[in-house]
Amino acid sequence: MGRLWDKYMGTLPATSGAAALPTTELRAALLGLDGAGVVFGVREAGGGGADLVAEWKxxxxxxxxxxxxxxxxxxxxxxxxxxxxxxxVRAMDEQWAVTLAGPAPGRAVRRERGRGPIRSVQKQWTLERGPDGRRRKVETFSLDTRDMKDPLRKAVVGSGWGWRGVLKL
Known part of the structure; x- marks a missing residue:
């Protein structure tokens, strides 16, 4: 559709000079990412027009x-x-958000769903006193969706395949 659209959707061409691996080896490489020090899991999709799904809660x-x-x-x-x-590999990003209210575990008061390129970075800090008595910021929460997407893209592109972001599979 165009370079600007491809950049927005996160499309990456295959590494030049890399021999394309067969589909079965690419599938094994992506499934091998599961549990290899990453924050997400990769599993068979089981339908819906997709072969694999990576999920992070x-x-x-x-x-x-x-x-x-x-x-x-x-x-x-x-x-x-x-x-x-x-x-x-055609990849569709999807995000679900459920807001829970009240004492734990809480009840769902709001649900959201979105599709398209997901780029989310969130950080939270608290102020604490350091050993020298000065106040300093300490990170208490960090979320970056690149921690999920980058290992998948690197595995696909390194296998001689291209990565194309899409809105519908």
Whole structure:
């Protein structure tokens, strides 16, 4: 569609000079990422037009207390479909967010769903006194969706395949 659209969707061409691995070896490489020091899991999709799905569940820190307590549970998914004729993986990003309210475990008061390129970076800090008595910021929560997407893209592109972000599989 164009270079600007490809950049927005996160499309990467295959590494030049790299021999394209067969589909079965690419599938094994992506499934091998599961549990290799990464924050997400990769599994067979089991339908829906995709071959594999990478999933990451994050529970953000709660804010407030008592009945005013709010906590957001996010689920990031990347649905991947192999297109052997074009030697590319088509990937669709999906995000679910459920806001829980009240004392733990809370009840769901809001649900959101979105598709398209997901780029989310969140950080939270608290102020604490350091050993020297000075106040300093200490990171208490960190979320970066690149921690999920980059290892998948590197595995695909390094296998001689292209990565194409799409809105529908």
């Amino acid at each position: 994050v529970l953000e820190p709660a804010t407030g207390s008592g009945l005013g307590r709010r906590q957001v549970q996010r689920t990031f998914k990347i649905w991947m479909r192999f297109v052997p004729a074009e030697r590319e």
